Amino acid sequence: MRRLTSAASLFVGNPDTVYRQIMDFYDEVGGFGHLVLVGRTGYMNHVETEKSIKLFSKEVLPRLRAIAPVTMG
Secondary structure (H helix, E strand, O other): OOHHOOOOOOOOOOOOHHHHHHHHHHHHHOOOOOOOOOOOOOOOHHHHHHHHHHHHHHHHHHHOOOOOOOOOO
């Protein structure tokens, strides 16, 4: 998991940590227009997955809406 998080292929942790990881990735790649969320990984069950997605939508997503998407052309 450490390899995936250091490669910005996986963002894990509490909402503040996930937000920082996403913003670090955003800065490193020069921004992006879309971010795709895969809300379930590993051995998470349905209840855990639902809780994680709700937490992301409540605590992380509102902060991400404040950044400007990068557009081509």
